[in-house]
Amino acid sequence: MKIKDIQFGIMEIPLKKPFKTALRTANVLSNVVVMIETDTGNQGYGEAPPTGVITGDTQGSIIGAIREHIKKSLIDRDIADIENNMVLLNHSILGNTSAKAALDMALYDLYAQVYQAPLYQILGGCRSELITDKTISVNEPEEMVKDSLETVQEGYRTLKVKVGKNIKLDLNRLDKIRKTVGDNIKLRLDANQGWSVKEAIAAIKKMEERGFNIEFVEQPVKAGDIEGLKKVTDSVTTPIMADESVFSPEEALHLLQNRATDMINIKLMKAGGIHNALKICAIAETSGVECMVGCMLESKIAVTAAAHLAAAKKVVTKVDLDSPLLCAEDPISGGIIYEKDKIILPEAIGLGLGKIKGIGWKSF
Ligand SMILES: C[C@H](N)C(=O)N[C@@H](CCC(=O)O)C(=O)O
Numbered sequence: 001m002k003i004k005d006i007q008f009g010i011m012e013i014p015l016k017k018p019f020k021t022a023l024r025t026a027n028v029l030s031n032v033v034v035m036i037e038t039d040t041g042n043q044g045y046g047e048a049p050p051t052g053v054i055t056g057d058t059q060g061s062i063i064g065a066i067r068e069h070i071k072k073s074l075i076d077r078d079i080a081d082i083e084n085n086m087v088l089l090n091h092s093i094l095g096n097t098s099a100k101a102a103l104d105m106a107l108y109d110l111y112a113q114v115y116q117a118p119l120y121q122i123l124g125g126c127r128s129e130l131i132t133d134k135t136i137s138v139n140e141p142e143e144m145v146k147d148s149l150e151t152v153q154e155g156y157r158t159l160k161v162k163v164g165k166n167i168k169l170d171l172n173r174l175d176k177i178r179k180t181v182g183d184n185i186k187l188r189l190d191a192n193q194g195w196s197v198k199e200a201i202a203a204i205k206k207m208e209e210r211g212f213n214i215e216f217v218e219q220p221v222k223a224g225d226i227e228g229l230k231k232v233t234d235s236v237t238t239p240i241m242a243d244e245s246v247f248s249p250e251e252a253l254h255l256l257q258n259r260a261t262d263m264i265n266i267k268l269m270k271a272g273g274i275h276n277a278l279k280i281c282a283i284a285e286t287s288g289v290e291c292m293v294g295c296m297l298e299s300k301i302a303v304t305a306a307a308h309l310a311a312a313k314k315v316v317t318k319v320d321l322d323s324p325l326l327c328a329e330d331p332i333s334g335g336i337i338y339e340k341d342k343i344i345l346p347e348a349i350g351l352g353l354g355k356i357k358g359i360g361w362k363s364f
Protein backbone atom coordinates (compact mmCIF):
# COMPACT_ATOMS: atom_id res chain seq x y z
CA MET A 1 0.00 0.00 0.00
CA LYS A 2 1.74 3.19 -1.24
CA ILE A 3 0.93 6.89 -0.76
CA LYS A 4 -0.48 8.33 -4.00
CA ASP A 5 -1.76 11.78 -2.95
CA ILE A 6 -2.37 14.00 0.07
CA GLN A 7 -5.37 16.33 0.04
CA PHE A 8 -6.78 18.86 2.46
CA GLY A 9 -9.95 20.75 3.31
CA ILE A 10 -11.09 23.29 5.91
CA MET A 11 -13.63 22.23 8.50
CA GLU A 12 -15.60 24.94 10.33
CA ILE A 13 -17.77 23.91 13.29
CA PRO A 14 -19.50 26.46 15.55
CA LEU A 15 -19.15 25.91 19.30
CA LYS A 16 -22.22 25.57 21.55
CA LYS A 17 -20.90 28.51 23.59
CA PRO A 18 -17.66 30.53 23.59
CA PHE A 19 -14.64 28.54 24.80
CA LYS A 20 -12.73 30.78 27.21
CA THR A 21 -9.37 30.18 28.85
CA ALA A 22 -6.76 32.47 30.43
CA LEU A 23 -5.13 32.51 26.98
CA ARG A 24 -7.99 33.00 24.53
CA THR A 25 -11.67 33.00 23.57
CA ALA A 26 -12.90 30.94 20.59
CA ASN A 27 -16.39 30.74 19.06
CA VAL A 28 -15.71 28.35 16.22
CA LEU A 29 -13.41 25.49 15.42
CA SER A 30 -11.71 26.12 12.09
CA ASN A 31 -9.31 23.28 11.35
CA VAL A 32 -7.27 21.81 8.52
CA VAL A 33 -8.35 18.25 7.67
CA VAL A 34 -6.02 16.00 5.67
CA MET A 35 -6.63 12.81 3.70
CA ILE A 36 -3.88 10.48 2.50
CA GLU A 37 -4.90 8.39 -0.54
CA THR A 38 -3.11 5.18 -1.40
CA ASP A 39 -2.65 3.23 -4.63
CA THR A 40 -5.02 0.62 -3.20
CA GLY A 41 -7.87 3.16 -2.81
CA ASN A 42 -7.53 3.31 1.02
CA GLN A 43 -7.86 6.63 2.81
CA GLY A 44 -6.32 7.82 6.07
CA TYR A 45 -7.59 10.92 7.86
CA GLY A 46 -5.95 13.55 10.03
CA GLU A 47 -6.67 16.99 11.45
CA ALA A 48 -4.74 20.04 12.68
CA PRO A 49 -6.28 22.92 14.64
CA PRO A 50 -4.44 26.26 14.37
CA THR A 51 -3.95 26.98 18.08
CA GLY A 52 -1.71 30.04 17.63
CA VAL A 53 -1.46 30.95 21.33
CA ILE A 54 -0.17 27.49 22.28
CA THR A 55 1.53 25.86 19.29
CA GLY A 56 2.16 28.96 17.15
CA ASP A 57 0.23 27.40 14.27
CA THR A 58 -2.13 29.18 11.87
CA GLN A 59 -4.26 27.62 9.11
CA GLY A 60 -1.78 29.07 6.59
CA SER A 61 1.30 27.73 8.39
CA ILE A 62 -0.22 24.23 8.64
CA ILE A 63 -1.09 24.16 4.93
CA GLY A 64 2.29 25.69 3.98
CA ALA A 65 4.29 23.19 6.04
CA ILE A 66 2.51 20.25 4.40
CA ARG A 67 2.57 21.73 0.89
CA GLU A 68 6.20 22.88 0.91
CA HIS A 69 7.89 20.27 3.12
CA ILE A 70 5.93 17.31 4.45
CA LYS A 71 4.08 16.12 1.34
CA LYS A 72 7.18 15.51 -0.77
CA SER A 73 8.81 13.44 1.98
CA LEU A 74 5.83 11.04 2.08
CA ILE A 75 4.65 10.62 -1.54
CA ASP A 76 5.24 7.05 -2.86
CA ARG A 77 6.20 5.77 0.60
CA ASP A 78 5.04 2.31 1.66
CA ILE A 79 2.48 2.58 4.51
CA ALA A 80 3.84 -0.55 6.25
CA ASP A 81 7.25 1.13 6.66
CA ILE A 82 5.92 3.16 9.61
CA GLU A 83 9.19 3.75 11.51
CA ASN A 84 10.98 5.23 8.49
CA ASN A 85 7.87 7.22 7.51
CA MET A 86 7.80 8.77 10.99
CA VAL A 87 11.50 9.68 10.81
CA LEU A 88 10.93 11.33 7.40
CA LEU A 89 7.84 13.18 8.67
CA ASN A 90 9.63 14.46 11.77
CA HIS A 91 12.73 15.53 9.84
CA SER A 92 10.84 17.14 6.94
CA ILE A 93 10.57 20.52 8.73
CA LEU A 94 11.42 21.91 12.16
CA GLY A 95 8.51 22.52 14.60
CA ASN A 96 5.04 22.62 12.97
CA THR A 97 3.79 20.00 15.41
CA SER A 98 0.09 20.32 14.47
CA ALA A 99 0.77 19.76 10.75
CA LYS A 100 2.94 16.76 11.67
CA ALA A 101 0.23 15.42 14.00
CA ALA A 102 -2.35 15.52 11.19
CA LEU A 103 -0.12 13.45 8.88
CA ASP A 104 1.04 11.16 11.69
CA MET A 105 -2.54 10.15 12.59
CA ALA A 106 -3.47 9.64 8.92
CA LEU A 107 -0.38 7.40 8.52
CA TYR A 108 -1.34 5.40 11.63
CA ASP A 109 -4.93 5.13 10.36
CA LEU A 110 -3.60 3.51 7.16
CA TYR A 111 -1.00 1.40 9.00
CA ALA A 112 -3.80 -0.18 11.05
CA GLN A 113 -5.73 -0.73 7.82
CA VAL A 114 -2.77 -2.73 6.45
CA TYR A 115 -3.01 -5.02 9.50
CA GLN A 116 -6.84 -4.95 9.57
CA ALA A 117 -7.20 -4.00 13.25
CA PRO A 118 -8.44 -1.02 15.29
CA LEU A 119 -5.47 1.29 15.91
CA TYR A 120 -5.65 1.16 19.73
CA GLN A 121 -5.19 -2.62 19.63
CA ILE A 122 -2.06 -2.29 17.49
CA LEU A 123 -0.64 0.37 19.86
CA GLY A 124 -1.13 -1.67 23.04
CA GLY A 125 -4.86 -2.29 23.49
CA CYS A 126 -4.97 -1.58 27.23
CA ARG A 127 -8.72 -0.76 27.35
CA SER A 128 -11.63 -0.12 25.00
CA GLU A 129 -13.43 2.57 27.02
CA LEU A 130 -12.33 5.87 28.58
CA ILE A 131 -13.91 8.46 30.86
CA THR A 132 -13.48 12.11 29.88
CA ASP A 133 -13.92 15.30 31.83
CA LYS A 134 -15.85 18.28 30.44
CA THR A 135 -14.45 21.81 30.41
CA ILE A 136 -16.06 24.76 32.16
CA SER A 137 -14.91 27.99 30.49
CA VAL A 138 -13.64 30.84 32.65
CA ASN A 139 -16.45 33.36 33.11
CA GLU A 140 -18.11 35.27 35.94
CA PRO A 141 -18.54 32.92 38.95
CA GLU A 142 -22.36 32.74 38.59
CA GLU A 143 -22.13 31.65 34.95
CA MET A 144 -19.52 29.01 35.81
CA VAL A 145 -21.72 27.66 38.62
CA LYS A 146 -24.64 27.39 36.17
CA ASP A 147 -22.46 25.66 33.54
CA SER A 148 -21.02 23.28 36.16
CA LEU A 149 -24.45 22.31 37.47
CA GLU A 150 -25.82 21.70 33.97
CA THR A 151 -22.77 19.60 33.09
CA VAL A 152 -23.13 17.46 36.22
CA GLN A 153 -26.86 17.05 35.55
CA GLU A 154 -25.99 15.82 32.03
CA GLY A 155 -23.98 12.98 33.65
CA TYR A 156 -20.37 14.21 33.70
CA ARG A 157 -18.48 13.20 36.85
CA THR A 158 -15.32 15.27 36.31
CA LEU A 159 -15.18 18.99 35.54
CA LYS A 160 -12.08 20.68 34.13
CA VAL A 161 -12.49 24.21 35.43
CA LYS A 162 -10.63 26.97 33.60
CA VAL A 163 -9.04 29.54 35.91
CA GLY A 164 -5.92 31.74 35.79
CA LYS A 165 -7.42 35.19 35.34
CA ASN A 166 -7.37 36.56 38.91
CA ILE A 167 -6.64 34.47 42.02
CA LYS A 168 -9.22 36.15 44.27
CA LEU A 169 -11.94 35.60 41.70
CA ASP A 170 -10.64 32.08 40.96
CA LEU A 171 -11.01 31.12 44.65
CA ASN A 172 -14.50 32.57 44.63
CA ARG A 173 -15.33 30.60 41.46
CA LEU A 174 -14.14 27.34 43.02
CA ASP A 175 -15.82 27.92 46.36
CA LYS A 176 -19.17 28.41 44.63
CA ILE A 177 -18.69 25.52 42.18
CA ARG A 178 -17.65 23.04 44.92
CA LYS A 179 -20.62 24.04 47.10
CA THR A 180 -22.99 23.63 44.15
CA VAL A 181 -21.79 20.31 42.67
CA GLY A 182 -21.05 18.62 46.01
CA ASP A 183 -18.16 16.40 47.06
CA ASN A 184 -18.70 13.47 44.67
CA ILE A 185 -17.73 15.40 41.55
CA LYS A 186 -14.03 15.57 40.65
CA LEU A 187 -12.70 19.09 40.02
CA ARG A 188 -9.48 19.48 38.04
CA LEU A 189 -8.21 22.99 37.22
CA ASP A 190 -6.44 24.49 34.23
CA ALA A 191 -4.83 27.89 34.74
CA ASN A 192 -3.38 27.96 31.18
CA GLN A 193 -0.23 29.81 32.43
CA GLY A 194 -2.31 32.60 34.00
CA TRP A 195 -0.70 32.79 37.46
CA SER A 196 2.72 33.95 38.63
CA VAL A 197 4.69 31.43 40.74
CA LYS A 198 3.79 33.27 43.97
CA GLU A 199 0.12 33.54 42.99
CA ALA A 200 -0.03 29.85 42.09
CA ILE A 201 1.45 28.73 45.41
CA ALA A 202 -0.79 31.08 47.41
CA ALA A 203 -3.94 30.13 45.48
CA ILE A 204 -3.37 26.36 45.63
CA LYS A 205 -2.51 26.49 49.37
CA LYS A 206 -5.76 28.39 50.02
CA MET A 207 -7.68 25.74 48.04
CA GLU A 208 -6.06 23.07 50.22
CA GLU A 209 -6.89 24.97 53.47
CA ARG A 210 -10.49 25.45 52.36
CA GLY A 211 -10.86 21.75 51.48
CA PHE A 212 -11.82 22.26 47.81
CA ASN A 213 -10.37 18.81 47.08
CA ILE A 214 -8.82 19.60 43.70
CA GLU A 215 -7.70 16.52 41.75
CA PHE A 216 -4.80 18.40 40.08
CA VAL A 217 -3.85 21.81 38.70
CA GLU A 218 -2.77 22.05 35.07
CA GLN A 219 -0.14 24.53 33.87
CA PRO A 220 -0.26 27.09 36.71
CA VAL A 221 2.63 29.24 35.38
CA LYS A 222 4.22 30.36 32.10
CA ALA A 223 5.18 27.51 29.73
CA GLY A 224 8.89 28.36 29.68
CA ASP A 225 9.28 28.80 33.44
CA ILE A 226 10.34 25.26 34.35
CA GLU A 227 12.07 26.46 37.53
CA GLY A 228 8.83 28.20 38.56
CA LEU A 229 6.78 25.10 37.71
CA LYS A 230 9.08 23.01 39.92
CA LYS A 231 8.76 25.54 42.74
CA VAL A 232 4.96 25.27 42.59
CA THR A 233 5.13 21.45 42.40
CA ASP A 234 7.45 21.32 45.44
CA SER A 235 5.41 23.82 47.49
CA VAL A 236 1.93 22.30 47.42
CA THR A 237 0.39 18.90 48.07
CA THR A 238 -2.15 19.12 45.21
CA PRO A 239 -0.66 17.36 42.15
CA ILE A 240 0.59 19.66 39.37
CA MET A 241 0.28 18.73 35.68
CA ALA A 242 2.47 20.23 32.94
CA ASP A 243 0.64 21.07 29.71
CA GLU A 244 2.08 23.96 27.66
CA SER A 245 5.53 23.29 29.24
CA VAL A 246 5.79 19.89 27.49
CA PHE A 247 5.64 19.48 23.74
CA SER A 248 8.39 17.01 22.80
CA PRO A 249 9.79 13.78 24.33
CA GLU A 250 13.01 15.76 25.04
CA GLU A 251 11.04 18.32 27.08
CA ALA A 252 9.24 15.53 28.94
CA LEU A 253 12.60 13.95 29.80
CA HIS A 254 14.02 17.30 31.02
CA LEU A 255 10.96 18.03 33.18
CA LEU A 256 10.86 14.59 34.74
CA GLN A 257 14.61 14.40 35.35
CA ASN A 258 14.21 17.65 37.27
CA ARG A 259 11.01 16.47 39.00
CA ALA A 260 9.37 19.75 37.89
CA THR A 261 5.88 18.26 37.53
CA ASP A 262 3.76 15.45 38.99
CA MET A 263 1.95 14.60 35.74
CA ILE A 264 2.02 15.34 32.02
CA ASN A 265 -0.80 16.33 29.67
CA ILE A 266 0.05 14.73 26.31
CA LYS A 267 -1.55 16.29 23.25
CA LEU A 268 -0.97 15.07 19.71
CA MET A 269 -0.81 18.70 18.52
CA LYS A 270 2.09 19.50 20.86
CA ALA A 271 3.99 16.23 20.41
CA GLY A 272 3.63 16.17 16.62
CA GLY A 273 1.47 13.03 16.68
CA ILE A 274 1.16 9.53 18.08
CA HIS A 275 4.77 8.48 17.32
CA ASN A 276 6.25 11.12 19.67
CA ALA A 277 3.35 10.80 22.14
CA LEU A 278 4.30 7.11 22.57
CA LYS A 279 7.86 8.20 23.44
CA ILE A 280 6.47 10.59 26.09
CA CYS A 281 4.36 7.73 27.49
CA ALA A 282 7.50 5.57 27.78
CA ILE A 283 9.50 8.36 29.49
CA ALA A 284 6.65 9.04 31.94
CA GLU A 285 6.10 5.36 32.71
CA THR A 286 9.83 4.87 33.33
CA SER A 287 9.76 7.89 35.69
CA GLY A 288 6.69 6.59 37.53
CA VAL A 289 4.58 9.55 36.37
CA GLU A 290 0.99 9.30 35.14
CA CYS A 291 -0.25 11.05 32.00
CA MET A 292 -3.44 12.58 30.73
CA VAL A 293 -4.29 12.65 27.03
CA GLY A 294 -5.84 16.02 26.16
CA CYS A 295 -6.89 17.93 23.07
CA MET A 296 -7.09 21.40 21.52
CA LEU A 297 -10.31 22.54 19.84
CA GLU A 298 -10.43 19.43 17.65
CA SER A 299 -13.26 17.62 15.92
CA LYS A 300 -13.92 13.90 16.25
CA ILE A 301 -11.16 13.15 13.70
CA ALA A 302 -8.18 14.21 15.86
CA VAL A 303 -9.93 13.33 19.11
CA THR A 304 -10.56 9.80 17.84
CA ALA A 305 -6.81 9.46 17.15
CA ALA A 306 -6.02 10.77 20.66
CA ALA A 307 -8.55 8.33 22.16
CA HIS A 308 -6.84 5.40 20.36
CA LEU A 309 -3.56 6.46 22.01
CA ALA A 310 -5.19 6.90 25.44
CA ALA A 311 -6.90 3.50 25.21
CA ALA A 312 -3.65 1.80 24.20
CA LYS A 313 -1.39 2.84 27.08
CA LYS A 314 -1.61 1.98 30.80
CA VAL A 315 0.32 5.11 31.84
CA VAL A 316 -2.58 7.23 30.56
CA THR A 317 -4.82 7.40 33.61
CA LYS A 318 -6.75 10.59 32.80
CA VAL A 319 -8.53 11.87 29.72
CA ASP A 320 -9.53 15.38 28.60
CA LEU A 321 -11.07 14.61 25.23
CA ASP A 322 -14.16 16.79 25.37
CA SER A 323 -13.71 19.06 22.37
CA PRO A 324 -16.36 17.36 20.12
CA LEU A 325 -18.79 17.73 23.05
CA LEU A 326 -18.28 21.51 22.94
CA CYS A 327 -19.22 21.64 19.23
CA ALA A 328 -22.73 22.50 18.04
CA GLU A 329 -22.46 19.98 15.15
CA ASP A 330 -20.71 16.69 14.41
CA PRO A 331 -20.01 16.39 10.67
CA ILE A 332 -18.06 13.14 11.10
CA SER A 333 -19.57 9.67 11.02
CA GLY A 334 -17.77 6.79 12.72
CA GLY A 335 -14.92 7.27 15.18
CA ILE A 336 -15.36 7.32 18.95
CA ILE A 337 -18.79 7.12 20.53
CA TYR A 338 -19.71 9.33 23.49
CA GLU A 339 -22.16 8.00 26.08
CA LYS A 340 -22.30 10.88 28.57
CA ASP A 341 -18.71 10.97 29.92
CA LYS A 342 -17.86 7.52 28.57
CA ILE A 343 -15.85 7.25 25.32
CA ILE A 344 -16.19 3.96 23.49
CA LEU A 345 -13.44 3.04 21.04
CA PRO A 346 -14.67 1.84 17.64
CA GLU A 347 -13.98 -1.80 16.80
CA ALA A 348 -13.71 -0.77 13.13
CA ILE A 349 -10.36 -1.00 11.32
CA GLY A 350 -7.83 1.86 11.72
CA LEU A 351 -9.25 5.01 13.32
CA GLY A 352 -12.72 3.76 12.33
CA LEU A 353 -13.76 7.08 10.80
CA GLY A 354 -16.53 7.27 8.22
CA LYS A 355 -17.68 10.09 5.96
CA ILE A 356 -16.88 13.74 6.68
CA LYS A 357 -19.72 16.09 5.69
CA GLY A 358 -19.14 19.37 3.89
CA ILE A 359 -15.42 19.16 3.03
CA GLY A 360 -14.23 20.33 -0.39
CA TRP A 361 -11.01 18.35 -0.90
CA LYS A 362 -8.08 20.04 -2.69
CA SER A 363 -4.67 18.64 -3.55
CA PHE A 364 -1.77 20.43 -1.79
C1 LIG B 1 -10.51 21.43 24.98
C2 LIG B 1 -9.69 20.95 26.15
N1 LIG B 1 -10.52 20.55 27.22
C3 LIG B 1 -8.71 22.01 26.60
O1 LIG B 1 -8.97 22.70 27.54
N2 LIG B 1 -7.57 22.08 25.89
C4 LIG B 1 -6.52 23.03 26.07
C5 LIG B 1 -6.77 24.39 25.51
C6 LIG B 1 -7.08 24.30 24.05
C7 LIG B 1 -7.26 25.56 23.27
O2 LIG B 1 -7.06 26.68 23.71
O3 LIG B 1 -7.61 25.32 22.11
C8 LIG B 1 -5.82 22.97 27.39
O4 LIG B 1 -5.17 23.94 27.77
O5 LIG B 1 -5.81 21.93 28.05
Ligand SMILES: [Mg+2]
Pocket residue numbers: 190192218219243244265
Ligand atom coordinates in the same frame (compact mmCIF):
# COMPACT_ATOMS: atom_id res chain seq x y z
MG1 LIG C 1 -4.28 22.73 29.52
